[in-house]
Amino acid sequence: MSRRPSPTRDPRGIPEATVxxxxxxxxxxxxxxxxxIATVSSExxxxxxxxxxxxxxxxxxxxxxxxxxGVGYEVEYLVYQxxxxxxxxxxxxxxxxxxxxxxxxLANYGGFVSRGFxxxxxxxxxxxxxxxxxxxxxxxxxDELEAVIKRRGVSIVVLATPAAAAQQVCDRVVAAGVTxxxxxxxxxxxxxDGVEVRKVDLSIxxxxxxxxxxxxADRESGGxxxxxxxx
Amino acid sequence: MSRRPSPTRDPRGIPEATVxxxxxxxxxxxxxxxxxIATVSSExxxxxxxxxxxxxxxxxxxxxxxxxxGVGYEVEYLVYQxxxxxxxxxxxxxxxxxxxxxxxxLANYGGFVSRGFxxxxxxxxxxxxxxxxxxxxxxxxxDELEAVIKRRGVSIVVLATPAAAAQQVCDRVVAAGVTxxxxxxxxxxxxxDGVEVRKVDLSIxxxxxxxxxxxxADRESGGxxxxxxxx
DNA sequence: ATATGTGAACAGGTTCACAGCG
DNA sequence: CGCTGTGAACCTGTTCACATAT
Numbered sequence: 001m002s003r004r005p006s007p008t009r010d011p012r013g014i015p016e017a018t019v020x021x022x023x024x025x026x027x028x029x030x031x032x033x034x035x036x037i038a039t040v041s042s043e044x045x046x047x048x049x050x051x052x053x054x055x056x057x058x059x060x061x062x063x064x065x066x067x068x069x070g071v072g073y074e075v076e077y078l079v080y081q082x083x084x085x086x087x088x089x090x091x092x093x094x095x096x097x098x099x100x101x102x103x104x105x106l107a108n109y110g111g112f113v114s115r116g117f118x119x120x121x122x123x124x125x126x127x128x129x130x131x132x133x134x135x136x137x138x139x140x141x142x143d144e145l146e147a148v149i150k151r152r153g154v155s156i157v158v159l160a161t162p163a164a165a166a167q168q169v170c171d172r173v174v175a176a177g178v179t180x181x182x183x184x185x186x187x188x189x190x191x192x193d194g195v196e197v198r199k200v201d202l203s204i205x206x207x208x209x210x211x212x213x214x215x216x217a218d219r220e221s222g223g224x225x226x227x228x229x230x231x
Numbered sequence: 232m233s234r235r236p237s238p239t240r241d242p243r244g245i246p247e248a249t250v251x252x253x254x255x256x257x258x259x260x261x262x263x264x265x266x267x268i269a270t271v272s273s274e275x276x277x278x279x280x281x282x283x284x285x286x287x288x289x290x291x292x293x294x295x296x297x298x299x300x301g302v303g304y305e306v307e308y309l310v311y312q313x314x315x316x317x318x319x320x321x322x323x324x325x326x327x328x329x330x331x332x333x334x335x336x337l338a339n340y341g342g343f344v345s346r347g348f349x350x351x352x353x354x355x356x357x358x359x360x361x362x363x364x365x366x367x368x369x370x371x372x373x374d375e376l377e378a379v380i381k382r383r384g385v386s387i388v389v390l391a392t393p394a395a396a397a398q399q400v401c402d403r404v405v406a407a408g409v410t411x412x413x414x415x416x417x418x419x420x421x422x423x424d425g426v427e428v429r430k431v432d433l434s435i436x437x438x439x440x441x442x443x444x445x446x447x448a449d450r451e452s453g454g455x456x457x458x459x460x461x462x
Numbered sequence: 463a464t465a466t467g468t469g470a471a472c473a474g475g476t477t478c479a480c481a482g483c484g
Numbered sequence: 485c486g487c488t489g490t491g492a493a494c495c496t497g498t499t500c501a502c503a504t505a506t
Binding site for chain 2: 464466
């Protein structure tokens with residue numbers, strides 16, 4: 001369908017797994033930069049980011065050859081390169097749809113605004129909250145969705161609506177030309193090809209933890225299923 | 232014929248990727264059960280869960296042979312089997328540490344409590360909020376952490392503290408015997424072997440979206456191929 | 463007849479171990 | 485030497501396609 005055969009290796013073809021870790025490296029690096037560290041080895045950076053050094057080096061090698069053999073990586077330079085790769089040198093206007101408990105928390109979340117992202121709009125359907133000011137921003141009515149997206153140049157939408165409303169809002173958002181969505185509603189969104197959806201689901205995370213927690217309990221009380229403890 | 236030379240196929244050795252999808256199937260299935268659907272094919276269930284049918288069948292095959300060839304899966308039965316596998320037939324006491332905007336939102340989040348999970352404690356360091364009632368629960372002081380965990384049988388802790396406090400709280404939580412942590416603070420937690428940490432990081436998700444968004448923009452303006460930009 | 467369960471091929475990601483460069 | 489960058493081996497997960505069961 002939309003999948004390219006990809007015969008030639010796209011110079012921008014950074015593996016998805018690598019992309020997902022770049023923000024981690026970036027965070028570790030900015031922390032180091034603030035503490036005045038000029039240079040860092042793959043070993044140290046990997047530790048700070050919680051991965052192993054081979055993985056880190058391979059990840060960075062996808063961006064280019066930004067290290068110096070025998071020395072390490074220059075912190076400031078690497079911060080810039082990763083920022084640029086992630087598209088954080090420009091800033092992105094984000095709209096939050098659904099200003100319930102979660103939407104409110106997101107609007108006020110500091111780390112949100114920090115790097116390259118700016119909450120440019122809050123939208124809700126409830127007349128009770130429309131017109132309120134949250135985190136210094138007026139809450140617009142959902143009817144204004146398309147107009148607000150266009151007028152404020154919104155390119156990323158955060159869905160924090162009830163589950164029942166999510167698909168409907170998603171359809172409108174996509175129709176308005178948005179192709180990046182962060183979904184907090186516990187539903188599987190269906191979107192056309194070319195639209196990127198990432199989801200955050202608290203309930204799912206808990207269930208995964210419960211699974212492992214149960215396994216541990218089983219092993220203790222249950223049977224001597226042999227120690228699989230080797231790391 | 233069915234002699235399996237494989238070395239002791241652990242019946243509980245369910246692939247991590249499969250575990251991560253079971254909650255998705257479960258959600259789709261409970262929705263169907265509520266609508267009175269008795270039986271479902273792998274094709275239909277897969278569509279509802281947003282995966283393809285081969286993957287779904289392989290995933291379910293790890294739990295056992297719960298389908299009927301030529302027919303499909305019995306919804307109620309499968310709900311039970313998946314619930315049991317995930318450990319949702321018992322209920323889990325969850326403590327939320329950090330009752331800022333996010334912690335508050337989590338405490339009030341309905342889907343949290345729904346399946347097998349019960350918010351059993353709220354903790355914070357700020358004397359301003361200690362003693363408040365949120366979602367029907369008293370906020371205890373962080374000094375009570377160990378006592379509360381023990382007394383209320385908490386086995387899963389949700390960290391919604393500021394980044395600076397997260398590792399410190401994490402250490403205490405682990406020392407108190409908790410082995411499952413859901414971390415919302417933007418830090419890499421270091422924990423001993425055997426402790427399961429899952430992290431949810433809004434900022435990282437946005438950065439990943441920004442990466443893809445930028446790629447799309449590049450492709451439009453910069454030409455279809457040959458987008459090797461100057462450095 | 464129909465839809466599951468699964469071996470086999472495939473794809474993607476991780477780790478190893480070392481060549482190569484400063 | 486010390487540390488990066490990377491082919492190669494390895495491992496995990498996905499997809500295919502069909503034998504198998506009802």
